[in-house]
Amino acid sequence: MTLILKLGGSVITDKQRPETLDEEHLARAAAAIAEHDEELVLVHGGGSFGHHHASEHGISSEAGSHDVTGAFAVHDAMRRLNDAVLAALHERDVPALPIHPLSAAARDGDGELSLSTPVETMLSEGFVPTVQADVIAHTGAGVTVVSGDELVVELAEQLDAERVGLCAGVPGVFDEEGKVIDRIESFAAVQEALGGSDATDVTGGMAAKVRALLDMDAPASVFGLDGLEGFIDGESPGTRVG
Template sequence: MTTVLKLGGSVVTEKDRDETVDGPELDRAASAVAAARSGGGGDGSGGTGDAVDDLVIVHGGGSFGHPNAAGWGVTTEEGTRDADGVLAIHGAMTTLNKFVLRRLRDEGVPAVPVHPLSAAHRDADADLTLPTGQVRTLLDEGFVPVLHGDVIAHAGEGVTVLSGDEIVAELAGQLDAERVGVCSTVPGVLDADDEDSVDEASVIAEISSFDDVADVLGGSDATDVSGGMAGKVRELLALDVPASIFDLDALSAFLAGERPGTTIRGDEK
């Protein structure tokens, strides 16, 4: 069973401090992944279950990727041809990737990097090509591939951002993933977007149409050049399998086979 897991950038970094890892939260995530691969229950929040064998991890940009991309005016649609900008954004993401890999390796997870800049591209119509043969082979050889949001070549634009959510969607389809999870800083998609009412908001159990939740999917309070929660929901609705959005407290439960948080399920699923 192939599982694609995204660790949100706001989960593993401190959103209010540029290029700063949230060490304790990243440690919790790495511990949960390690326990799940051995069949254990992680941090105690999800019980025990069968070991997760074929696992692909994607992490977002958080306070590393997003501020650098914003500084150079680069989004998923607007690009740059300035090599300094490419290196600044990609360099920030590979630095974060090294931190994520180090924490996973410290927990005994055989994690290895896969950098999208070296493999993916968009054509002039913005259609994405992301080869995944190396990811499949790494899985077959017992590794845990770790990808990340990045900049990629884009015909007519120089380079643009490839978001972690786009990567999750591509991997899930091409690898025939049976489980897809997005670990966020909130316990699921909330039924309120007003900052003053978030504490009283409830988690929406299931979403099958973007129109049903469009009114409550607003912007983020941190710099995000990849679409925020709305972008996540749109990408996940297009998948052929249901997906889950949940917080770090529920990561072990997801890896144990449960569906915590919000289930994203398109009408055809």
């Protein structure tokens, strides 16, 4: 049984302030993760580390760049965030090891993602692979951003994951009245309520998240930090997608 969990950048960082961690949230997330007893792959988003640099250098999932300064600025900030996530996990004795997609993934000329990582071997050896959102080489475009959400979907397919969770800065996906929707089975049914992100975000916010999750076979949930413990325990907090 493999669980894939994305820690949203809106949870573990203060998305309004460049390169600012939310230490308290990160510590709470690490404490909840420490209770897991299934194989677990962690992915984390960019928050105020990835998105600010990407936006400053004009790099997104679609807009590429050949500027090495910009490419490295995004990657390096994400690596610093990854280091901070690992440190919080190690503090709770979670055997987490880093995966940096810049060295393990690429897109072809059609934008198709390929990802070749040691995640499976790490899992079977008892580690918790911890994958950062990143920039990756993109045929004909230089580098583009690979979002945590894209990585979750790709890894869920590769590993035939049992369950997928996205822990975000909201308790679930809201309807037009601001109520958390229980279950989403089609994009069209909720499209009107879905927006981007409140903060600087180059990868499309909630609308992109729901679209990506609906493409997956594994059941997925979108929930806030209060739902994380329950998700680790096998519950389906927040909004079930798919």
